[in-house]
Amino acid sequence: MKAVVYEGVPFQMSVQDIPKPVILDPNDAIVRITTSAICGSDLHVYRGVMGDTPPWTMGHEAVGYISDAGSAVSSLAVGDYVVIPDSESHGKLDLRPEPPIYFGNGLPDVPKGLQGQVRLADHSLIPIPLTKETTNSTIEQDYLTLSDVFATGWASLDFAGFQPGDSVAVFGSGPVGLLAAYSALLRGASNVYVVDHIQSRLDRAASIGAIPINFRDEDPVVQILALEPDGVMRSVECVGMEALNSQLEIQGDITVQQMVAVTHYGGGIGHVGGFLAHMDSPGAPLGSNIAPDITFPMSEFWEKSLSLRAGAVDPKRYAPILLDLIESGKAHPSFISSAVVDIDDVPSYYESFNRGEEVKVFIHFP
Numbered sequence: 001m002k003a004v005v006y007e008g009v010p011f012q013m014s015v016q017d018i019p020k021p022v023i024l025d026p027n028d029a030i031v032r033i034t035t036s037a038i039c040g041s042d043l044h045v046y047r048g049v050m051g052d053t054p055p056w057t058m059g060h061e062a063v064g065y066i067s068d069a070g071s072a073v074s075s076l077a078v079g080d081y082v083v084i085p086d087s088e089s090h091g092k093l094d095l096r097p098e099p100p101i102y103f104g105n106g107l108p109d110v111p112k113g114l115q116g117q118v119r120l121a122d123h124s125l126i127p128i129p130l131t132k133e134t135t136n137s138t139i140e141q142d143y144l145t146l147s148d149v150f151a152t153g154w155a156s157l158d159f160a161g162f163q164p165g166d167s168v169a170v171f172g173s174g175p176v177g178l179l180a181a182y183s184a185l186l187r188g189a190s191n192v193y194v195v196d197h198i199q200s201r202l203d204r205a206a207s208i209g210a211i212p213i214n215f216r217d218e219d220p221v222v223q224i225l226a227l228e229p230d231g232v233m234r235s236v237e238c239v240g241m242e243a244l245n246s247q248l249e250i251q252g253d254i255t256v257q258q259m260v261a262v263t264h265y266g267g268g269i270g271h272v273g274g275f276l277a278h279m280d281s282p283g284a285p286l287g288s289n290i291a292p293d294i295t296f297p298m299s300e301f302w303e304k305s306l307s308l309r310a311g312a313v314d315p316k317r318y319a320p321i322l323l324d325l326i327e328s329g330k331a332h333p334s335f336i337s338s339a340v341v342d343i344d345d346v347p348s349y350y351e352s353f354n355r356g357e358e359v360k361v362f363i364h365f366p
Contacts, residue, residue, distance in 0.1 A: 010048030026072035029121030051283030153179030159270030164188030240273030
């Protein structure tokens, strides 16, 4: 079967034939993937700044149906439609919390992408109300966002302490940033500002009711404070370690500096943009381009009595509420879609996505 593979050469992806997955453990399931996607975090790998030992299969977002299940799988059956989230779950109570195990980023000792074999299937997969008769491309795109980007956007508000009526500044208008803004509007934000420099993405933010802020036009802090003189109550960071300044140069601390500056006294900041600096390695030959430390405006942060929570998101924690919103027709997160392609076209769409010409690229499998 075909897969997108990274071999450790920055800015190169290839489509290769790999063996079909098989059941290796009674708790495994095999998922026949029907829709997948390129994620913004995949670009960290593509740019050579994140990863471990190549080669590995890319991907950590998918929808499909179960084609085979191990003898110990009890809550799922062959034919069931499921979302494969970006991380697996052991289904146990975390008395000692540990980092999740994530798919598809080439990190050591974790599953290397979407081969279709899912370990601990009962606890890792998210069942969705689709059948072969009721599914279609758009609804699969909606449900696929549960695997990562919708859950991450929604959780960023929780990280910031969001309450209905709050004003929100979202830094970054990629898929996660757009869905953070969308989530804020769904949850009753008074005003939502979205900061970026790619006008087509800002136009998409405006189309859902957000206020676009182009940081190439003027300092976004000045622009936001002109509209919210006391600052916004919540700021969320959806860019990560490759954030750009007004000269479009990487400046890892720029969004943190700006969030502290625009956030109201007693407000909160949620940071879900990936920040995982790596030393140079075969899988991340340009890893040292990303500084592991940033300058933090501690004095202003303390004086304004702000709070901050950062980190990755477990999509399964948010799946029930987001699934209900999609199933009821109240949420249509697939508005972020800018292209639906076949797997053979994926390498060229990595190029266009890297240039900021795409928002979310979905991959359809017949």
